[in-house]
Amino acid sequence: MIKQIPHLLSADQVREIKSFCEKADFVDGRISNPHSKVKNNLHLGxxxxxxxxxxxxMDALAASEDFQNFALPHNIAPPLITRYEIGMHYGLHPDSAVIPLPQGPLRSDLSCTIFLNDPNSYEGGALRITLGDSAMRFKGAAGSAIVYPSNTLHEVEAVVSGQRLVAISFIQSRIADNARRHLLYELSEVAALEGLGMSDENHNRLQSVKYNLSRMWMDV
Known part of the structure; x- marks a missing residue:
């Protein structure tokens, strides 16, 4: 399942991040994956x-109820800002299963792209996620994010004009299996949508199912 989070960052937070980027050095993105034949971008250096x-x-992700309920994060890689100039792209690939971090390795269950500039300010550069025989393309508004399973094949299409600015993160979930995590998310959504309209008896039954499945599946 793919989750879009429309307002992860406020407009002020986006402006603050972009102001930092204007005075920062960027380096060849292949420094993090020197053997890649499909990666062509820049990383914050x-x-x-x-x-x-x-x-x-990271603070915005921690404060986002949508993100927390969907990802059930156990560990999050600090988001790294990535820039794509004209002609740059990232060819079709899955993300690595293990992300090395200073505090120890992270199992990448989910990947997250945080969009940092107006999608109308650049042409091309869509995030394209392959699902079976189909594909979905995303160019989110500044401050929005998209979360998707790290094992999906995905790519960033070539930037034709302008500049694409995003941040990338990886999440180790408390539930590694995507299907099980999705079932728990659906149960939470049903409980939230029904709200006070659900009888106490049915609410308790629903919560009991959710909690017992969590006990069976969750890494704590």
């Missing part, structure tokens, strides 16, 4: 600015 911007986005 300034460690001080990386720490400031990633913490701002």
């Amino acid at each position: 300034d460690m001080d600015i990386y720490e400031k911007t990633s913490q701002l986005m």
Whole structure:
């Protein structure tokens, strides 16, 4: 399942992050994957600015009820800002199963793209996610995010004009299996949508199913 989060960052937060980027150094994105034949982008290379911007986005992810309910995060890689200039792209690929971090390895169950500039400010550069024989394309509004399983084949189409600015993160969920995580999310959504219209008896039954499945499946 793919989850779009329309307002992860406020307009002020987006402006603050972009102001940091304007004075930051960017390096060849292949520094994180030197053997890749499909990666052609730039990564934020300034460690001080990386720490400031990633913490701002980590706080936003922690505060997002939509993200927390969908991802059930156990560990989150600090978001790294990535820039695509004209002609740059990232060919079709799955994300690595294990992401090395200073505090230890992270199993990538979910990937997250946080959009940082107006989609009308650049042509091309869509995130294209392959689902079986079909594909979905995304160019989110500034401040929005999309979360999707890391094992899906996906790519960033070539930028034709302008500049694409996003941040990328990876999430180790408390439930590794995508289908099981989706079932728990659906149960939470039903409970939230029914709200006070559900009888106490049925609400308790629904919560009991959700909690017992969580006990069976969840890594804590």
